[in-house]
Amino acid sequence: MPVVLVHEGPTLTQERYEEAVRRLNGGRSRMETPADWPVEGLLVHAAGQGAHGFRVVDVWESEDACRRFGDQLRPVLEEVGIKEEPELYAAHTFVSA
Incomplete structure (x- = not known):
């Protein structure tokens, strides 16, 4: 069954998100396909600025x-x-295109 992960809060900033991505992704600044993640099973990843700060939403298989x-x-x-x-x-x- 798919699960949803939502991550946000005062210490999760765009700058810290981007640094975490670089560290997870061999120095590259963006993760663009599920193959860029260090484990299999990612279905959806979205990150952006919300009304209450930076937010990350993932759906995992x-x-x-x-x-x-x-x-x-x-x-x-x-x-x-x-x-x-x-x-x-x-x-x-969970519905995907």
């Missing part, structure tokens, strides 16, 4: 895939100063 990614992401987030824990929940509905 399973909680297990999301947690595998989290295991690699967590130390990077700590290094760049992102402190908030993301929200994770089962998708009730």
